[in-house]
Structures are given as C-alpha cells and as structure tokens.
Amino acid sequence: MATNKHAQIRFTILDRCFSNFNRLYTYDNLLDEVNNYLYELGTEGIRLRQLQYDIEHMKSDAGWAIELDDSLRKGKKKAFRYQDKNFSIADHPLNVDDLEQLETTITILSRYKHRAEFSWLEELIPRMKQAFNLVADGDNGLIGYEENIDLKGREHLGTLFNLIVKRKQIKLTYEPYGKPPFEEVVHPYYVKQSNNRWFLFCFNPRYQTISNYALDRMVSIEELAEKFEPSTINWLDYFYDIIGVTKPEDAQIEKIHLKFSEQRLHYVLTKPLHGSQKLDRTDPDGRTVTIEVFPNKELYQLLLSYGPDVEVLAPDVVREEIALRIKNTNTIY
Template sequence: MATNRHAQIRYTILDRCFNNHNRLFDYDDLLNEVNYVLFELGTEGIKLRQLQYDIEHMKSDAGWAIEFDETLKKGRKKAFQYQDKNFSIANHPLNVNDVEQLETTIAILSRYKHRAEFSWLEELIPRMEQAFQLVESGDNGIISYQENLDLKGREHIGTLFNMILKRKQVKITYEPYGKPEFDVVVCPYHIKQYNNRWFLFCFNEEYKSISNYPLDRITGIEELNASFESSTINWLDYFDDIIGVTKPEEGKVEKIVLRFSEQRINYVLTKPLHGTQKIYKEDQSNCSMTIEVIPNQELYQQLLAFGPDLEILEPAKVRLKMIDLIKETSNNYNYAE
C-alpha cells in the first residue's frame, strides 16, 4: 500500500491514540482525532473506510505488524489499544515502504547539497542514513555528532515551527534564571540553534520590537486567535553581521583586527570566526585577521576562548572591553596559595 504525506500524518495520530493507556478509542474517537488534525492542516478529513484501511496497513507486515488488545470494549463498541504498552511505531524499525520513501527522499535531497543555501544537507544526509540504519551492516559507527538529548526546550521546536507556519500569535510562559516566570504575547518568526541551544525570535507585543527567548526557559506555549504582526525581516540575512544570536538594536558593524599566535593562526584559517574574515595585509607576519561584525556578548565569549593566543589590535573600544574582561577574570584567581 503506497503511502503519502497525509497517510504518514494519520499513522502518527493513530499511533498516539493506540499508545494512550489512559483512554480508550473506538472508531468514532479515532476519526475525530485524525480529522481534527487534518482540518487544522487545511486538508480534507477521511471516512470510516479509509480509517479501516489505515489500521489494516499498520497491522500488516508491510506496515508495523502492530497487535491490539482484542479484549477491550468502549461500551458495546470495539476499542483499540496496543497489546504491548511500550510499543510505538516511532520506536519501531522502518517498514519496507518507509525505507523506499526515505531512500527516494535522500536521493532527491542529494541533488541540492552542493548549492550554498543547502550546505547543511552535507551533514544531514549521512546523519539520516545512519540514524535510520540505511548504511551497510557494520558501518553504523562511521560518524558521530555532538548533541544533548536531555536539552530542555527541544519539545517546543515542533510546536513553534507549526505556529510560525500558520502565522499564529502565541502566549509563552517564560522563566528567567533566578526570577519568577511570566507570560508574554509574541508573534513567532524564526527558530535558530546556536551553541547547542535553541532560540525563538519573535515580535514582542509589549515592547513592539524583536525579542529572542531561549527555548530551555520556555515552560508553556498557548496558541491565540489575535491578529498576527507579519515580519518584514529576511531571516537568511538577519544574522550576517553578528556572531551568535544577540543583535544590539543600536549596534554598528565594526572592523575588528585580531592578531593570533603562530600556533593558533592555522586553526583560525581553517575554521573562520565569521564569514567576513580576511587576512590583515598590513601585518607582514600573516598572523592577523579582520572580521566585520556588531560586537555582542557571544563575540567576546569566542574571543576570550583563545586566551593568550589572541590580541585585539583595533578598534580601541573592543580592545578596551577585552582588557576589562581579562582583568575581571584574573581577579578570580587573586588569592593566597
């Protein structure tokens, strides 16, 4: 049985229902659950016959060979629930149809991975092939990735992504470090990952400006029916003149000259700090580089990480800021042995 995007959505909804051991679902309940989501996505609902076909496919070997607890009833009607309480198709190996579709999708994506705007596919494709075991047996340890599966806020990514797609205003409950949580109404625009952390960029209704909130400090999200303030920002360009995620409203781009030690310069050449990085030709040692960015907290954090291998030559205000930060750091170690 061929499957399409809507079929996969239906299987995911049914899987959630079958895996819910706090509630029983009969045919009517399952139809309501599936059609509610489909209507929200702006597509037609399904009839009982299609639902029955979907369930039979999930039970078949071509699907996931699922097994139900056949003893369950809701009133006089048959109820559906997995026999194995720990089963979910999300944790089950891919079926034949899934593998074929995924391989086709990867083949299509591979056509575009050499284009600049799709450079992220170079990492994504091998990651998918390994995660879904599409590599040859014994080759599943070729590559590993840095990630934190316990990172708070990951569960909000899908919700916020859909709110952005649907252009929905939301109320988020936010809990700053060491302060009481509060509610804020925003129009979500963009989600960005930086330094293994996710951030939401949005229009803040109270301050009438762009704000960003780390997802690990968001404790709740509520969809609102209020009007949505459209964004005029090109998010592909928004981060071009900064390092990280903080963009000071009154900040100006500065040409910063950085002199590295001979031991560190090759590292910087192979891993540029920023897309504007160039060799500083006025330095005959070839150990100096320039970048053109708006100074922010993330910039100084990166520069401090080079320790004694880096000296800021220009501009004076960035150099003085670095001197102050280094002095503050040094003061932490001014104690008697």
C-alpha cells in the first residue's frame, strides 16, 4: 500500500493523466509528470518501482478500484488510460485510508479555528464534514450553503491557486459581457469570493496597477515563463476599507451615516454592513450607524437593497448618488 510522503499528490497527477483521452502516457511519461511536479515542490522524485506500486494501489479495493485499458500501446511501450472516459477518483467515494487522513486533518485544523486569523475554519470544517459524509447516518444535509454550483469559472480556481503559489506570470483570455474577448498578461496575486462570484486580483503591467478579473468571464489561462513580479500588498488590509471587490482609484474613505427603520435596525446590528460599523451615539433615536469605506458600486447596491428602510444622512456625495440612482429607477416604472 502506498502510504509514503506525497502519495496523495501522486495519485491526483496519475488520475489526471489517466483521464486525458487526448494523449497516451507510458511509464516514462507518467514518471516525468509526477517528478516534474514533485521537483517544483522542492522534493525528490520517485522511481519506476514506486510508480508501479502507486498504480497497483489505485487499482486495488483499498484504493479506488480503477480500471485501465490494458490494450493500449504507444509504439512498443505499454500506455495507460481509464477504460471509462468519465471516471475520476475525485468522483469516487473516499476509501478507508482517505477517510482516516481526512478526519485527522480536520482534527488538527479544529485546534486553530478559535484564532482570529483562522475564523474561516468555523465554516470550512462543518462544510467538509458534510461534503465527505463524516456525519452520522441520517444526519446528512445538516447545513445549507448559499452558492451556485453551476457558476462558470469555478474550474479555474485550482489552476489559479497553483499558479499563484508557483509565482507564475499568466496570459488570460477574457470575455467581458457584451464585448469581444481579449488577451491580457498579468501577475496573479490573490483570489477572492464576493457575492457568490470569484475574482482574481493581479498586477497588470500594461496599466501599471492592480486589476481584478471575474473568473466566470475567463475563457482560458496560459502559464508563461517570463519573470514574475512579487506582490508587496497585505491583502487582508487591502480589502478592509471596501465592501465587495472594487477599490476606486483617486477616491477617499468616507464616514457614512446611515439611519435605519426600527424594523431593520436589529438586523443590521446583528449582521453588520462592514467591520468598521459603529452605532452613532449622537442620534437620540438610536437608529443611526456609521461605516468608514471607499464608496463603490457594491456599496450603492447594498444600500439600495434596503429600500425605504435606510436613509443616507451623510456625506453628500453618497447621499446624492443614492438619490440619483433612485430617480433613474423611478423612470422605468
């Protein structure tokens, strides 16, 4: 049984090769694919005997009981490919070894979920337990998450994550709504989810600035060999003063005063609009809160979603923009 270091990484690479029906892989090709990835991780590669052990483990009941097409040849050499074009170990139930490793990993992660910088684990851990059926029989479906599983661009997440980790410059083919696709060379730094959409933040050499691109508008991603420009940005700080993902250029942070109806106030107090939200003690009615952010389109969309339950008291620039948008909306009806 292949339980040594980096085994799961090797299985994932082999699964990808066996699933590729546009190419035939021999033992030599498979070794190259696996070892090139391991070398990039800064570790040593494997030899043919270990590769053969890995394949046998994947074929066994202790692995994933994969079925390979034994009739394939590349020249005089044996070639490897799944019999079923739609098969992947990613779609296969976890085996005993996987379940034990996953439960151990979740136990270790759980130690850190109470630290502020790992607060996201509070959501991730129950999501993983539910997704991999690590709950008691009959308890599946204890938590529902708001997400669109059909959203385009999700398939780019893993690719972008690896390219960011490897510090690789990339060429995007990008197709905005209602416009023809274009190519852009960028240095990828950070991926962020907002309003159930994913966005890539990167340095754009053409504009000499930070740009963001929605993953659902990406047509293709190509890795480049050119020199990578490292990021000096603290991304947690970068997003602190904005709602959403848009950081306007030549804008300044505004202290925005918002007065809510009594019916909506308690909702806003228990689910703050932003991390800077505070109750305005100068309001005798106790219904005004303040936030300090850059005014952007996501802010205006959020405020308009409250309808008549909120009034923007200050500053004038935000109040006037909301009034203009309401006026434009009224012309439709």
